[in-house]
């Protein structure tokens with residue numbers, strides 16, 4: 001992300017000067033954004049003129065700079081920085097400056113339908129309490145209906161129709177997404193032809209989990225063919241969320257039965273957008289962990305098999321791929337208990353700065369993040385998670401490195417972020433086991449209805465790509481052999497009874 005430039009006031013005649021409210025109007029026509037920013041300059045002792053600087057985007061073309069006495073024709077511009085003197089006149093305490101500029105080709109378009117305006121507007125960070133409150137306002141008008149926004153920490157936003165409003169302190173860095181597309185789905189707009197009924201129906205899981213509503217009109221969902229996806233997003237991933245409510249899915253995943261889980265995984269990133277605004281580093285452990293948690297949960301709700309975290313193979317009996325009869329199907333675990341044990345034993349800390357696109361430990365990282373969320377769930381329950389989301393949203397101090405990120409998470413989530421850590425390996429393994437069996441207890445306001453009966457295994461891809469990135473690990477099954485292994489069915493039945501007994505015994509032992 002580009003660094004936001006902060007404007008400094010410069011002294012005129014050695015008096016104290018200050019800058020007050022910045023109010024901007026942004027209007028988009030075709031692909032050009034026109035910006036009018038008005039700001040006040042103050043001086044404690046009356047002065048004839050002010051020297052000041054203002055920052056505009058580098059590719060902006062200045063239309064005019066004016067103050068109360070008229071146009072300011074002499075200004076210096078270096079890149080995006082303009083410096084100028086106000087017009088000289090009678091001695092006064094206050095002056096108002098209006099800078100107007102336009103930015104050609106300011107709009108990025110996705111699939112011809114979804115548009116994105118991203119801009120930075122200067123603002124003042126210094127507080128001079130004797131003058132009016134230092135604030136930055138912006139009203140942004142776009143030619144189509146706003147889909148959503150994103151803005152930096154310290155700013156609030158709202159939108160209606162074709163306009164969005166921002167207010168806060170200091171420089172503003174915002175994004176407005178918009179489209180004229182409508183849809184019959186309650187929570188999604190399919191930009192590509194894709195069926196989102198199931199995702200729409202299961203969407204309340206996200207609200208139930210976070211205790212929040214999404215900050216967008218709807219989520220726009222776009223599928224892109226492999227090549228284009230790899231070119232514009234990251235080839236290693238299957239899905240991608242972009243701020244402002246945009247979900248991208250690799251076209252090849254659109255018809256697979258884990259598609260809904262994938263869409264809701266990406267939508268969960270959208271739910272996290274605001275609560276995680278204080279994170280200004282690339283660390284994404286919690287963001288990914290909670291999204292994977294939702295994805296696993298959705299897949300389980302749908303009756304799909306899911307792999308264990310740091311545990312054992314998930315084995316079941318299902319229809320054989322491409323031939324008659326039943327097969328023993330296996331999903332390998334995501335990470336092993338040995339890996340987690342070593343991570344702790346060797347005092348590793350790479351999870352602090354973990355992000356799937358850079359790290360070599362993709363599977364481990366996702367599993368670790370998901371395990372944290374599962375343990376959080378076990379320890380604090382559904383209500384505890386919602387409270388944690390409230391606290392996340394209230395964080396006011398940005399974090400700029402992975403240590404601060406980790407510390408901030410510890411404080412807001414009220415947990416040590418070391419799931420299942422123990423000095424005894426056996427205890428670690430037992431803890432993992434519990435975390436793997438707890439998932440089905442998540443209360444949800446969603447009635448899945450007949451879908452649960454309708455289990456379909458055929459989508460499982462035995463040639464699965466393995467660990468190439470986000471959301472891929474669960475696509476692969478292995479060991480499709482031995483048709484009609486009835487014992488397997490009995491064994492898993494017994495395992496279920498054992499699990500059930502364990503839970504019942506646990507209840508009695510409380």
Ligand SMILES: [Zn+2]
Nearest residue numbers: 265288291470
């Ligand atoms: Zn993700």
